[in-house]
Amino acid sequence: MTFILDAHLSSQEETIFGGFLEELAIFICSQVYGGQKSAAEGIDLEFEKDNIKYIVSIKSGPNWGNSSQVAKLRDNFKKAKRILGTNRSLTNVVAINGCCYGKDRKPDKGDYLKLCGQKFWEFISGDDNLYTDIIEPLGHQAKEKNEQFMKEYAKVVNKFTAEFVGKYCDAEGNMLWKEIVKFNSADTTS
Numbered sequence: 001m002t003f004i005l006d007a008h009l010s011s012q013e014e015t016i017f018g019g020f021l022e023e024l025a026i027f028i029c030s031q032v033y034g035g036q037k038s039a040a041e042g043i044d045l046e047f048e049k050d051n052i053k054y055i056v057s058i059k060s061g062p063n064w065g066n067s068s069q070v071a072k073l074r075d076n077f078k079k080a081k082r083i084l085g086t087n088r089s090l091t092n093v094v095a096i097n098g099c100c101y102g103k104d105r106k107p108d109k110g111d112y113l114k115l116c117g118q119k120f121w122e123f124i125s126g127d128d129n130l131y132t133d134i135i136e137p138l139g140h141q142a143k144e145k146n147e148q149f150m151k152e153y154a155k156v157v158n159k160f161t162a163e164f165v166g167k168y169c170d171a172e173g174n175m176l177w178k179e180i181v182k183f184n185s186a187d188t189t190s
Contacts, residue, residue: 022044025120028125038055041080042077056124060101074112095111098120107119
């Protein structure tokens with residue numbers, strides 16, 4: 001049963017932490033290259049460097065999506081490239097899947113590049129030390145917070161387990177499937 005809680009918390013962490021890192025990346029790039037939040041669907045950041053227009057979709061880590069989500073990313077890149085391609089002054093538009101942490105040993109994905117961890121932060125900042133100077137210490141602070149989180153998490157799991165056992169198990173610990181099915185599927189409006 002804790003897998004339900006784990007899945008929910010994982011998605012919340014991705015939303016909260018991922019949003020923070022996305023905003024940080026956009027801010028850093030805006031200061032260095034004049035980057036800005038993109039208005040294009042699925043594109044988070046746009047900037048120009050060395051006469052190349054970069055469109056960037058920022059993800060927290062390298063394993064962020066399933067095959068249909070990756071297909072949607074590719075589609076978003078194609079649409080943005082097509083729209084930007086109508087501007088004759090932009091001859092070279094490069095799509096980047098930027099991952100705030102992790103590694104990818106084969107960054108060329110054909111129609112876009114996948115830059116992860118240090119390579120991504122160096123790409124948007126021009127500073128090869130940014131990852132170790134700023135981003136890595138954020139991870140250490142997150143680890144400290146994680147210890148407190150794990151204590152609170154254990155409390156929630158224990159409470160959830162006690163409630164589940166009290167409502168959906170008999171005195172010997174066997175699950176009362178009929179009660180579980182009624183809770184999950186019964187029409188309680190009649």
